[in-house]
Amino acid sequence: MDRKALYPFTAIVGQENMKLALILNIINPSLGGVLIKGEKGTAKSTAVRAIADLLPAIQVVDGCVFHCAPTDEMTLCDDCREKIALNTELATSEFKMRVVELPVNATEDRVVGTLDIEAAINQGKRQFEPGILAEANRNILYVDEINLLDDHVVDVLLDAAAMGINTVEREGISYSHPARFVLVGTMNPEEGDIRPQLLDRFALSIDVLGEKDPEQRAEVVRRRLAYEADPEAFCAEYNDEQLALQARILKAQSRLGEIRVSDALLNQVAKVAIEVGVDGHRADIVIIKTAMAHAAFAGRDEVNSEDIKIAARLALPHRMRRRPFEEGQIDWAAIDAMLG
Amino acid sequence: MRAGEFSFSAIVGMERVKRALLLQLVNPACGGVLISGPSGTGKSLVVNSVAGIAPEKNIFKLPLGATEDMVFGSLDMESALAGGNKRVIPGLLHRAGRSILFMDNVNLLAKDFVRAVCSSYRAGFFELQRDGIAYRENVEFSPVGAMSPEEGILSPWELDCFGIFVTTENILDAERRAQISRLWLEYADNPDGLLVKYRSADEKITDNIIKARALLSEIVPARAICLYAAQVCAKANLAGNIGEIYLLEVAKAIAALAGRHWLMPQDIDEAALYVLPHRMRKNAENQPPNPEDDFEDKDREHPTADAPPESKQEGDSQMNAENSPMPSQGDRCEVAEDNSLKENGNLDKVFSALANVAMPRLTIDTNKKLVISGRGRRLKSLSKDKHGRYVGYTPKGNKPLDLAIDATLKAAAPYQIFRKAQGSNQRVIIRPEDYQNKIREKRSGINLLFVVDASGSMGARQRMRMVKGAILTLLMEAYQRRDSVGLIAFRRDRAELLLPITRSVELAQKKLQELPVGGRTPLAEGLECALTQLAGITSRDKSQRNVLIIITDGRVNSTYKGDDPITRAVSTAKRLAFSQADIVVIDSESGFVRLGIAKMLAQEMGASYYPLREVTTQSVLRIVQGIKQGI
Numbered sequence: 001m002d003r004k005a006l007y008p009f010t011a012i013v014g015q016e017n018m019k020l021a022l023i024l025n026i027i028n029p030s031l032g033g034v035l036i037k038g039e040k041g042t043a044k045s046t047a048v049r050a051i052a053d054l055l056p057a058i059q060v061v062d063g064c065v066f067h068c069a070p071t072d073e074m075t076l077c078d079d080c081r082e083k084i085a086l087n088t089e090l091a092t093s094e095f096k097m098r099v100v101e102l103p104v105n106a107t108e109d110r111v112v113g114t115l116d117i118e119a120a121i122n123q124g125k126r127q128f129e130p131g132i133l134a135e136a137n138r139n140i141l142y143v144d145e146i147n148l149l150d151d152h153v154v155d156v157l158l159d160a161a162a163m164g165i166n167t168v169e170r171e172g173i174s175y176s177h178p179a180r181f182v183l184v185g186t187m188n189p190e191e192g193d194i195r196p197q198l199l200d201r202f203a204l205s206i207d208v209l210g211e212k213d214p215e216q217r218a219e220v221v222r223r224r225l226a227y228e229a230d231p232e233a234f235c236a237e238y239n240d241e242q243l244a245l246q247a248r249i250l251k252a253q254s255r256l257g258e259i260r261v262s263d264a265l266l267n268q269v270a271k272v273a274i275e276v277g278v279d280g281h282r283a284d285i286v287i288i289k290t291a292m293a294h295a296a297f298a299g300r301d302e303v304n305s306e307d308i309k310i311a312a313r314l315a316l317p318h319r320m321r322r323r324p325f326e327e328g329q330i331d332w333a334a335i336d337a338m339l340g
Numbered sequence: 341m342r343a344g345e346f347s348f349s350a351i352v353g354m355e356r357v358k359r360a361l362l363l364q365l366v367n368p369a370c371g372g373v374l375i376s377g378p379s380g381t382g383k384s385l386v387v388n389s390v391a392g393i394a395p396e397k398n399i400f401k402l403p404l405g406a407t408e409d410m411v412f413g414s415l416d417m418e419s420a421l422a423g424g425n426k427r428v429i430p431g432l433l434h435r436a437g438r439s440i441l442f443m444d445n446v447n448l449l450a451k452d453f454v455r456a457v458c459s460s461y462r463a464g465f466f467e468l469q470r471d472g473i474a475y476r477e478n479v480e481f482s483p484v485g486a487m488s489p490e491e492g493i494l495s496p497w498e499l500d501c502f503g504i505f506v507t508t509e510n511i512l513d514a515e516r517r518a519q520i521s522r523l524w525l526e527y528a529d530n531p532d533g534l535l536v537k538y539r540s541a542d543e544k545i546t547d548n549i550i551k552a553r554a555l556l557s558e559i560v561p562a563r564a565i566c567l568y569a570a571q572v573c574a575k576a577n578l579a580g581n582i583g584e585i586y587l588l589e590v591a592k593a594i595a596a597l598a599g600r601h602w603l604m605p606q607d608i609d610e611a612a613l614y615v616l617p618h619r620m621r622k623n624a625e626n627q628p629p630n631p632e633d634d635f636e637d638k639d640r641e642h643p644t645a646d647a648p649p650e651s652k653q654e655g656d657s658q659m660n661a662e663n664s665p666m667p668s669q670g671d672r673c674e675v676a677e678d679n680s681l682k683e684n685g686n687l688d689k690v691f692s693a694l695a696n697v698a699m700p701r702l703t704i705d706t707n708k709k710l711v712i713s714g715r716g717r718r719l720k721s722l723s724k725d726k727h728g729r730y731v732g733y734t735p736k737g738n739k740p741l742d743l744a745i746d747a748t749l750k751a752a753a754p755y756q757i758f759r760k761a762q763g764s765n766q767r768v769i770i771r772p773e774d775y776q777n778k779i780r781e782k783r784s785g786i787n788l789l790f791v792v793d794a795s796g797s798m799g800a801r802q803r804m805r806m807v808k809g810a811i812l813t814l815l816m817e818a819y820q821r822r823d824s825v826g827l828i829a830f831r832r833d834r835a836e837l838l839l840p841i842t843r844s845v846e847l848a849q850k851k852l853q854e855l856p857v858g859g860r861t862p863l864a865e866g867l868e869c870a871l872t873q874l875a876g877i878t879s880r881d882k883s884q885r886n887v888l889i890i891i892t893d894g895r896v897n898s899t900y901k902g903d904d905p906i907t908r909a910v911s912t913a914k915r916l917a918f919s920q921a922d923i924v925v926i927d928s929e930s931g932f933v934r935l936g937i938a939k940m941l942a943q944e945m946g947a948s949y950y951p952l953r954e955v956t957t958q959s960v961l962r963i964v965q966g967i968k969q970g971i
Contacts, residue, residue: 030528074531108729112405115746121768124421124749151822152729152782155404155448162384162444169406169432170730171746172417189846193815197491200379261525263518270517279510280380284521289528 005231009050010241012043013220017206021314022051023245024204024293025182027252029138031289032203032282033161033183035146035194035318042208043220044186045144052097052140054246062091065130066137066177075164077177100136100181102143102157112156115171128175133157133166136181146185147194154198157183161201200279203286205318252296259292261303268339269308275338276330278319286315305339312339346527348389349541350534352520353511357386360506360614361440362545364482365394366552367593368438371503371586372461372483374446374494374618381508383486387442390484392535393545395553400436400481402443402457404450408732409747411453412468413477417746420753421768426473433460436481446485447492450731450781454494457483458501472754503586505618552596559592565603572612575691576620586615609689728782735776747776785822786885786968787841787877788814789921791870793892793928794829795861802955803928804829804855807891809957811852814964815845823968826873827852830866832859837869841877863896863941864908867916874919886921887967890947891955893929894938906937913944923947924967928955 012019021034036044060067061080068080070090083090102111113131120126132141133156143149149157160166166179185202187194199205211217227234235242266288273284288303290311295303316330351358357375364370375383391399402411413431420426432441441457443449460466461483467476485502487494499505511517527534561569566588573583588603590611595603733747752774759769792807794800811825825848826841839851870888877886896905916923925942929935930953942949950963 108405112403117745120417120745120749124418124768126416126418150728150782152405155445155729159404159444163388167401167403169403169410171407171744172409172414172429172750174410174432174435190844190850191847192843193845195491197379197488257529263522266518266521267514269521270514273517274512274514279378281382281511281517281520282380284517285524288521288525 005235006053007046007050007227007231008235008238008242009047009054010245011223011227011234011238012047012050013223014211014216015043015047015208017314018044018047018208019051020294020310021204021206022047022184023249023297024290024314025184026051026055027249027293027296028256028289029182030180031182031293032201032286033141033181033185034314035199035202035205036184036186036208037189037205038186038208039188039210042210044208045142048140048142048184049099052099054242055097055249056246057094057096058138059092060095060138062093066134067095067139068178069138075178075180095138097139099140099142100132102132102136102141102149102153104143104145104148106132106153108150108153108156109170111153112160112166112168112170113173113175114168115173126172128168128173130177131166133160133179133181134177137178139181141181141183143183143185145187145191146198147187147189147192154195158198158201199318200282202318203282204290204314206314248297248299251299252293255296255299255301256292258301259295259303260301261288261292265291265303265305265308268305269312272312272316272335272338275335276316276320278316283315283319287311290315308339309336345392345531345535346385346389347535347538347542348386348393348545349538350523350527351382351386351389352523353516354382354386354508356506356613357383357508360504361386361390361484362549362597363590363593363614364440364484364504365390365549366596367556367589368480368482369589370482370593371582371589371615372458372485372501373504373506374499374502375484375486375506375508376489377508378490378510379488381510383488383508384444387440387444387484387486390440393542393549394439395546395550396437396439399440399442399484400432402432402441402449402453404445404448405729406432406450406453407730408450408453411457412466413475415473415750415753417750417753420750421756424754424757426754428473428475430477433457433466433479433481434477436479438480439482440484441481443483443485445487445491447487447489447494450729454485454498454501458498462501472751499618500582502618504590504614506614548597551599552593555596555599555601556592558601559595559603561588561592561603565591565605565608568605569608572608572616576612576616578616578619583615583619587611590614728780730778731781732779733776734779742778742780744776744778748774751776785824785843786887788823788825788887788889788964789841789870789873790825790827791835791866791888791890791892792827792829793861793863793866794831794855794857794859796831796858799928799955800831800857801855803891804857806955806957806960808852808855810960810964811839811848812845813957813961815843815848828866828869828873829855830862830869831857833862833865835862835865835869837873841873861892861896862905863892863894864905864912866890866892867909867912871912871916871919874921878920886919887964888916888919888921888923888947889926889960889964889967890923890938890941891926891928891960892938894927894935894941895929896937909937909941910944913941917945922967924963925949926955926960926963927951928953 009019018036025031025034038044059070061070064077064080066077068076070080070092073084076084080090109131111132113134114129116125116127116129143157160179161181161183164178164180165176167176168174183202211220223234269284269287273281273287287308288311291303291307294307294310295301298307312335313332320330348358360373360375364373375387377383388399391397409431411431411433413428413434416425416427416429443454443457446454456466460479461481464480465476465478468474483502511520566584569584569587569591572587573581576583587608588611591603591607594607594610595601730744733744735751748770749768752768752770755771755774756769759771790807790811792804794804807827811827814823814825822843824841824843825839826837827839828835829838830836838855839848842848867890870890874886874888877884896909923942923945925938925945925947927938927942927949929938929951939949939951941947948967952959
């Protein structure tokens with residue numbers, strides 16, 4: 001297949017927060033995704049595609065539409081489970097993580113999956129046609145301008161994201177399948193707000209701004225032009241950096257199970273969450289998960305307060321309540337003091 | 341699917357919720373459980389974990405995207421097309437068997453689902469006539485709903501459908517929160533390990549449920565207990581008798597779990613905590629709405645201080661009071677009717693405990709958050725365009741405008757034999773008379789367009805600031821109602837669209853940073869600008885409701901074109917009267933000599949008219965709330 005080489009992740013200038021948030025989500029795909037707020041033209045979708053491209057292929061059950069992981073029995077789809085029950089060996093194949101896009105005008109039936117019309121009309125059969133959520137399993141689900149999504153589509157997205165399962169009860173089809181994905185949403189806050197429930201589902205959020213420094217801006221353009229001129233050569237230039245980052249991420253992934261968090265830190269996180277007044281426990285858990293991924297990425301086995309501080313900055317801002325005449329600012333100095 | 345399983349016994353806290361679910365599992369006649377609480381407090385987690393302890397070892401989920409044929413059952417298209425057989429595919433309600441039917445985000449479910457599900461639960465069956473078949477299904481499922489009230493609450497009727505109501509709350513104790521995090525870490529590390537660790541505890545619970553179920557049929561409430569239950573309900577001012585019935589059923593489950601085959605007054609006392617919270621409120625709601633409520637009833641320190649004396653009924657004052665007052669003499673007499681009960685039952689304790697159960701409208705902590713009363717129900721309307729959730733289908737209109745394929749195939753199925761006999765070799769023959777179109781439903785908001793006088797007349801600056809406050813507040817709650825807000829200000833010689841109709845708080849904050857005031861009062865231009873905006877909105881989406889809120893003192897003294905300003909304002913007002921918008925005029929005219937122009941214009945526009953000497957954020961909000969409720 002003649003496919004243009006993707007812009008390399010390591011060639012993206014600046015946007016350190018966005019890059020970090022994406023990397024942490026890749027190290028631990030169950031982290032819960034990231035919401036990227038900012039205007040157009042800030043390399044959001046480039047970065048998302050690039051991070052998926054950075055990783056080596058994963059093992060999937062051959063022919064499974066949900067790309068089930070053969071080694072993880074907990075998350076298998078019904079078909080694969082059945083095969084195991086019948087003692088059939090699950091054939092595996094290699095699969096490269098993809099960015100599955102959920103367009104703003106997507107209809108609900110396309111998102112959750114629906115009756116397979118062709119089978120219905122040609123054979124009179126009732127058959128499930130997988131939707132975007134099926135495709136997104138074990139991939140990145142990318143929703144550009146998520147704040148403009150129809151309410152009922154957001155509802156089904158929330159339903160699936162909450163439990164990692166998509167339950168379909170529509171148009172004669174009763175089916176459920178795994179839907180575990182890294183949810184990446186982008187929005188321009190000036191074009192309308194996002195429901196707090198959906199906001200809360202995003203583990204992390206970051207604000208991206210256009211690069212202000214003229215030098216940096218020039219560098220962005222220079223690299224872009226070089227890439228457009230000769231993608232292959234441009235990518236070759238970044239090959240070493242790409243491989244180094246890939247190795248670091250893979251190492252962090254394998255280290256993740258070993259990471260320890262002290263009880264004292266758990267307590268501090270709880271105190272911070274109470275202090276800023278967030279709803280529920282997602283904030284606590286997300287901060288800890290993020291800090292763990294961050295520690296793994298830094299090559300440590302133990303979470304320290306620096307990890308927690310960085311995690312809090314990524315996990316708290318969008319969980320704050322806003323009130324009229326207030327910007328919902330967090331007093332970071334106070335929080336840092338609490339975290340020691 | 342097995343994913344997402346968690347051990348019921350491992351869950352930290354949420355004792356009430358866990359207890360409620362146990363009671364429902366023991367006695368399916370308890371009426372179902374509704375769990376309300378902020379997002380992320382573990383509602384879904386605890387319900388999903390029930391699959392591990394329920395004797396049925398399963399729960400069924402009613403997903404938000406479900407269509408009605410799958411909930412209630414429908415003709416099996418497959419066999420109908422194959423052999424023209426009329427076979428029914430059972431709906432979720434039937435497939436669930438005796439299991440729990442879990443409606444997560446029950447407040448976001450399609451319009452009539454909650455009602456239909458709860459009614460069929462109560463009746464034990466449902467009847468349906470559709471797809472050319474009539475059938476009756478017996479159902480035994482237990483409904484369990486979970487909701488986060490900030491997304492909108494259920495109507496009193498829907499609340500009443502549930503026998504049991506419990507809330508989850510944010511845990512404010514760092515130690516316990518850390519414990520939850522620790523548990524989560526343990527689970528993430530080794531999910532199966534956690535299940536194994538708590539398996540024996542879970543199994544014990546299952547045993548208890550099975551034993552309690554066996555006891556249940558032996559429990560017959562004594563007359564005195566029934567009387568006591570009736571007293572409790574009377575004191576809570578419940579309408580109808582469904583409260584007593586649920587009270588007794590829950591009490592039976594409590595006794596059965598305790599291994600008893602008789603009821604004690606304490607069982608009723610405990611049951612009241614689950615059965616009454618969402619029912620008592622009805623009494624308060626029947627009273628004429630008092631706009632002050634929206635703001636002042638959250639003031640927990642003085643809940644009853646400024647209530648009019650006639651509303652201070654016995655039950656009421658106790659329900660509302662956080663620091664429950666001492667019971668009056670009358671209550672004691674009532675209970676004293678039965679001596680044995682006086683010893684054991686403790687009504688007062690029950691009611692003071694009840695006062696501490698947070699109702700949906702109160703679960704919002706007003707110290708930190710500003711949210712206007714839970715009365716704001718979601719507007720859901722049947723959508724006429726192709727947007728919205730597909731909830732059902734209709735044969736109306738023989739044109740395939742928004743074709744429901746499954747339904748169309750079902751409609752075509754019975755005729756296949758005849759049609760094929762006519763010599764076509766197509767697999768499935770569909771004719772226009774088979775066409776079924778989708779019925780869609782969407783949540784629709786209101787567009788609120790403010791037209792405000794920013795001219796030099798007195799208090800313009802203050803007025804603008806107050807309006808800004810109202811706009812921002814409205815936007816912050818807009819995610820619940822899907823409302824949009826815009827602002828037109830008129831001053832000097834023209835009207836200016838300061839904030840285009842938007843749902844964005846950030847945009848409003850940015851656009852309304854500076855509020856220019858001063859100059860003359862070109863009211864006609866303001867109205868003209870409003871007309872243009874309304875026309876724009878309507879051309880984009882006809883299904884939207886528009887509300888125009890005009891705030892002025894009516895002292896018109898300028899017009900761009902130089903003709904008589906008042907005549908021009910009147911003629912624009914007359915045109916506005918023909919728009920589909922609801923119009924409100926807030927008249928801020930004050931002083932000894934009043935010209936009454938705003939009032940006259942309001943009459944011309946067929947608008948509601950509110951004279952308001954002082955325009956404050958709260959007074960504006962109160963008026964807007966009133967209007968929104970009327971729509």
